[in-house]
Amino acid sequence: MASLATQLGPLKLQNPIMTASGTFGYGEEIANFMDISHLGAVVCKTVTRAPRAGNAPPRTCETAAGMLNAIGLQNVGVERFITEKLPYLRQFAVPLIVNIAGETIEDFGLLAQALSQQAGVAALELNISCPNVAHGLDFATDPVLTEQVVAHARAATHLPIIAKLSPNVTDITLIARAAEAGGADAVSLVNTFVGMAVNIHTRRPRLSNISGGLSGPAIKPLALRAVYRCAQVLGIPLIGIGGIMNAQDAIEFFIAGASAVQVGTATFVQPGAALEVIQGLESYMDKYAIASIKELVGSIITT
Numbered sequence: 001m002a003s004l005a006t007q008l009g010p011l012k013l014q015n016p017i018m019t020a021s022g023t024f025g026y027g028e029e030i031a032n033f034m035d036i037s038h039l040g041a042v043v044c045k046t047v048t049r050a051p052r053a054g055n056a057p058p059r060t061c062e063t064a065a066g067m068l069n070a071i072g073l074q075n076v077g078v079e080r081f082i083t084e085k086l087p088y089l090r091q092f093a094v095p096l097i098v099n100i101a102g103e104t105i106e107d108f109g110l111l112a113q114a115l116s117q118q119a120g121v122a123a124l125e126l127n128i129s130c131p132n133v134a135h136g137l138d139f140a141t142d143p144v145l146t147e148q149v150v151a152h153a154r155a156a157t158h159l160p161i162i163a164k165l166s167p168n169v170t171d172i173t174l175i176a177r178a179a180e181a182g183g184a185d186a187v188s189l190v191n192t193f194v195g196m197a198v199n200i201h202t203r204r205p206r207l208s209n210i211s212g213g214l215s216g217p218a219i220k221p222l223a224l225r226a227v228y229r230c231a232q233v234l235g236i237p238l239i240g241i242g243g244i245m246n247a248q249d250a251i252e253f254f255i256a257g258a259s260a261v262q263v264g265t266a267t268f269v270q271p272g273a274a275l276e277v278i279q280g281l282e283s284y285m286d287k288y289a290i291a292s293i294k295e296l297v298g299s300i301i302t303t
């Protein structure tokens with residue numbers, strides 16, 4: 001059997017397939033459709049210091065080959081996350097990566113500190129790239145702020161830190177390098193692309209927030225290129241995200257340089273999508289006699 005084991009800095013995973021933040025909630029609903037313990041890791045919905053109600057509906061709409069969302073980081077806040085959600089999530093024998101977001105650099109430090117004291121948290125993913133809240137993109141569009149926020153979180157925790165970056169920038173490699181310089185153990189590429197849709201009958205935007213984040217198959221080639229470009233310049237592992245619907249999509253990301261991937265929008269179409277990606281990846285590796293996923297990572301041939 002091929003080895004799917006992968007490593008993100010100090011974080012070891014049994015396989016490279018995880019859920020994408022915000023598309024898996026805190027696991028309770030998805031557990032009805034899949035055995036969560038087969039995943040490489042679970043990434044839960046962004047947690048903030050205070051509870052957030054999110055934006056007014058409508059907050060999602062379907063687009064050609066994808067969807068727009070402007071949820072606005074609805075979540076129960078870190079205190080209730082720790083008492084109400086974490087006990088459920090920590091029962092699975094799979095690393096739990098808690099995705100956190102703050103309005104200030106200090107918020108990230110305080111969240112990192114609070115979560116580091118909890119059993120069952122394997123790593124933190126810093127959401128410095130949410131397009132659907134005021135100032136949500138401030139950090140990930142500025143290399144100086146990216147480095148500062150990562151360094152601040154780094155100083156506040158012993159846990160591995162993953163910086164989740166925005167594709168809504170001119171040159172994502174500059175931001176990825178800044179995250180590495182700040183001490184990130186890995187970077188996640190990418191969060192959603194800012195977009196919008198209009199109802200031609202009412203002439204109103206389809207989302208109450210007017211704009212939202214585009215995800216799904218429509219963004220896959222864009223996300224793949226972001227991973228490929230960052231793989232050329234970074235010394236830390238990359239997590240590929242964007243439009244991964246099946247094993248073939250995931251394999252493209254591995255070949256382009258990702259050490260792991262996250263499955264997001266696909267879960268809304270098929271709740272068990274992430275597990276199907278694992279099965280398809282195993283079959284592909286057997287077919288091509290690839291002994292370890294590590295042989296696949298960054299194996300792209302461009303000459």
Ligand SMILES: Cc1cc2nc3c(=O)[nH]c(=O)nc-3n(C[C@H](O)[C@H](O)[C@H](O)COP(=O)(O)O)c2cc1C
Pocket residue numbers: 020021022023045046060067069071073099127130164190191192214215216217219241242243244262263264265266
């Ligand atoms: C409904 C929805 C909610 C999301 N919420 C979050 C979130 O809370 N935090 C975050 O970092 N990313 C969030 N994302 C972004 C996803 O984690 C992922 O980066 C993005 O959707 C691209 O992957 P995909 O094309 O596989 O969905 C959300 C995406 C969707 C569709």
